[in-house]
Amino acid sequence: MSYLNAFGNGLFRTKHFVTILVLLAHLKVNAQVAVNTGDFFPNSTVQAIVEDENYIYVGGQFTELSDGTNISSLSYLVRYSKEGYTLDESWDLQLDNHVYALEVDGDYLYIGGQFTTILGSARNNLAKINKSGDSPTLESWDPSPDAPVRALELGNNSIYVGGNYANISSTARNCLTKFDTSTGNLDGGFSPSVTTYIPYNNTTVPGKILTMIYDESVDSLYIGGAFDHVGATGVNELAKLNGSNGAVSPDWFPEPNNEVSDMELVGDSLFIGGRFTSAGGQSRRSIAKIHASGSGAADASWNPDPPRNNFVFALSMYDGDLYAGGGFNSIGGESIVRIAKLSTSGTGAADASWSVSNGGSINYMITSGDYLYIGGNFSSLDDDSTIQRFGVINVGPKEINVLGNDNSIVSGDDSPNETDGTDFGSSLIGSSSTQTFTIENEGSKPLEITDIQISGTDATDFSISNITLPVSLSGISSTTFDVTYNPSSAGTSAATIQISSDDEDEGTYTFAIAGLAQTPQEINVQGDGVDIASGDDTPSSTDGTDFGTITIGSPSASTFTIQNIGDVTLNVSSIEISGADASDFSVTNITTPANVSGSSSVTFDVVFDPSDAGTSEALVTIESDDSDEGTYTFVISGIGEEALGLSELENIKVFPNPTAEYFSFESASLSTKDELILIDAQGKEAIRYNISTGNRYNISGLAGGIYVLVIETDDVRRKAGRLVIKN
CATH class of the missing domain: 2.60.40.10 (Immunoglobulins)
Known part of the structure; x- marks a missing residue:
């Protein structure tokens, strides 16, 4: 394909256009490398996968899907949402047989296989649908090849259609045809005629094309499969054609001795997988690195060398490494089963630290961002039996992410909030509150957490616990640590957490934390x-x-x-x-x-x-x-x-008051003809005195209490004050 990627060690061309819009929030699943756990899986082999911005399209031989309990009757081609990798059960193309090849071109999906109907209309082995709306619609384009289509490749405003047919668009074309994607017209100037000679009956029949890659930089189309001629040129299983006219490259003859199932182009290297035992002039079992220029010689050193009859069916590049899938039980010097990560240099050694357990063959594989989409006939993936025949594997670099309350905290976040637990809220002085934070490794490679520190003016109000450092997190795994807030004085406390790791771009991961210290109710x-x-x-x-x-x-x-x-x-x-x-x-x-x-x-x-x-x-x-x-x-x-009903007599001063023995009073308005009366709390007269010049009145015989002092003049009583008598 013509889509050019800059990745890792250089340029490489993938089999399928990749739009990197995978939402990582949906990929944190149970510390597994495989992430599409628990949804519907096909009941038979997956042989084609392609994607657009929102969906992954999966085709193959399956007739239904299951989640282990429920059954979906969708067959042969389905799509999964990238939002959690859930099956879109409303999307049904009503295909009647196998799908072998898929290609996305904007709003359109090209479908190749061995079918006769789609969306209720007749279409033989090849169809084009518009997938842009809620419901797919069938395009009028109908080349109708007379045998299965097994490979599709976009390039130079064209789509190349490969298979094992002899006629297409009512035109004789052996195995390979080129159509204009705008008009749908067959390109009459492109007619390579890919064939195979049958010696026992001395006949030539259409060959079989299983894989193609278009290199836009040199207008070359690489084709792989099972054939021995392109036109009049004898060329076995692998050929390099001019992308415009289909002419065979005159000097490039790697000549693998058996079927080529898949290819990956990386700069001047073409990696091939299949059933061969030799390629490019070297003994090479099932996988080889071929020079894309010159004569097509195999790299003399690069030889992962799986055992005899341990075939390689699928290849995909990520970050300078080659991922190989198939039916092997060892490769690259390691006992790694069916899917492996290989170095693209040196001898092609396998990464012994990377392996994904599986329960069957890997037949198809593409790269999407930091993920591999894989298809095949496996019954489990990464020890998860809910992932069968279609899987999504994280192959990304080590990548740190921090969560609080299951919400991501961005590195450098300086705005604490209660949603992610960075705001501890209020705590009483003398008491504490604890928040648990999760450190995730969202990549597939081990992440080393070396240190966690708290800094800032109020750092001593916070402490870290429940983690032992350093700690190594394997791919798609996590660990937790606690931060305890135990303030010593009232007011707002603020600090910064710093996590040190070997993450490539966030080796120092920081976020602010805060709390409010309060005195208790008093x-x-x-x-x-x-x-x-x-x-x-x-x-x-x-x-x-x-x-x-x-x-x-x-x-x-x-x-x-x-x-x-x-x-x-x-x-x-x-x-x-x-x-x-x-x-x-x-x-x-x-x-x-x-x-x-x-x-x-x-x-x-x-x-x-x-x-x-x-x-x-x-x-x-x-x-x-x-x-x-x-x-x-x-x-x-x-x-x-009691209310006495007496008028008040003003300007009377009684002293001492309280008293225990006697009292005196001062008043300029009283004379010796007046009498002084003490009335007790019950309103009864307790004692009566004549006003004397000595102004000293004995009360030693009275009970303690409060008495009302009354002055009586000519039978008229007036209240003069109160006297408190102490015993």
Whole structure:
């Protein structure tokens, strides 16, 4: 084919046009080199594979497909999506027999084989469909060769059709014909006539072309198969033709002594595989390296030399190495079965470190990006029995990829996020959180991980565990390591992870990580802006826990503030009042449970509404999820007094107050004709005094408590204040 690739050691031409749009996200399957596990597989031999941007087209001798449980009745030609290598069960060409050759040309798919109908229409052995829509449509082009088509090759705006037919497009053409891809017309100037002589009956019959490669740089078409003449020129199994007129190259005669099944052109070297035992003037079993110029001599040193009758049916190049498939059980000096990776230089030694177990012959192979698409009659691939007769093998170089939460993290990523686990979210100081990261080797060659480091201002807040370095990852495999975030101080922590490996272009793989360190929820209670310690049993008017003395029926309220001085939300579950006098107090202006976010607060009121005169005392209990003060308590108190209905007498000063023995008072408005009365908490007169010039009044005989001081003048009583008597 004319498509030219620059790869590895130089230029090479592949059998099929390759569009490298494989999505690696769909190729990470169970640490296998073979990646198309678990989908429908054909029930018989695959003999042709080609691809476009979105699909892989697979043709052969199969009559149905199975996933081990379910059966698909599609036959002979199917397509798999590159999105996970799933069978497109809606795509059915309704072929009635074998497919041997495929070629993609833009929106069109050329199909060669041994069939008579396709898409409900008659087509003998060769057809062209438009595959661009959801449903394929058959083109009118109908050359109708009279025998199977076994090879197709695009080149120079033409398609070359090879097989073992004698007539095509109602024209005598032995085995090989050239058509214009735009018009579909047969090129009358190209008529090489490939034949084979049958000695026992002295007849000449069409030969058989199995493989072709077009070299656009020199307008040459290489053909391989089973034949002994091209036109009048005796040439066995392998020939080099002029791509325009079909003339045989006059000097190039490698002359393999048996069938050639496949070829790969790499610069000036043509690698061939087949059933021969000699080629290019050398003893060569089943595989040889032939000079593409000159006389076609075999390379004198290059000789993988599989055993006798261990044939090579398929060849494909990747990154300077030659992959060979067939029915052999050793090759290139190694006991490698049916598929091997060979050096294109030296003796053609096999790579002993690369082998893929399989359960049968490899008949066809093409390269796509970092992958080999292989077909044949194998019953398993890479120890996976769900991969049969069609397989996808990763042959790419070692290639590092890092995942967090099953999401890829690009090297150099400096934006931590929770989706891939690089943002650890919030953690309490004193506690830790751990994230597991996965290092993948997406290539087929071993990847050596030599070091993992954490750097940056807050590197000490993070640590690496659960990996022993260095570690070697085989092809399509992975390992994990943990990063633990254990912050020592509040605030944002930021650092960078650096993974060192022998990846060719990402030997230093970095990504940023971050976390937020928070102090735990921490309760504090205030009254009138003053802190109230948990367990405080000394009510005070300063912090509002002492409600003072109020008249029964005239309730009084104190507002308290619950603060969360931590970062994490504080959950307040309840606020209760308990104790003998709990009924004199009530909690209002809050609904529990209540959430108090970090560094914020919520308020509630306690209303004192005594039902009886005297001192009331109770315990406020706040329940929350504070770690060490989940039960927060403080005592409240107040005094209730009966309403006396007295007017107030101003400018009276009573002292000392409280007192235990006596009291005095100052007032410029009182005289000795006035009387002084102390009324107890029950509203009863406790003692009466005449106003004396000595201004000292003994109270040693009275019980402790709160008394109302009343001045009586001419039977008119006025309230002068309160006196607290201590025992």
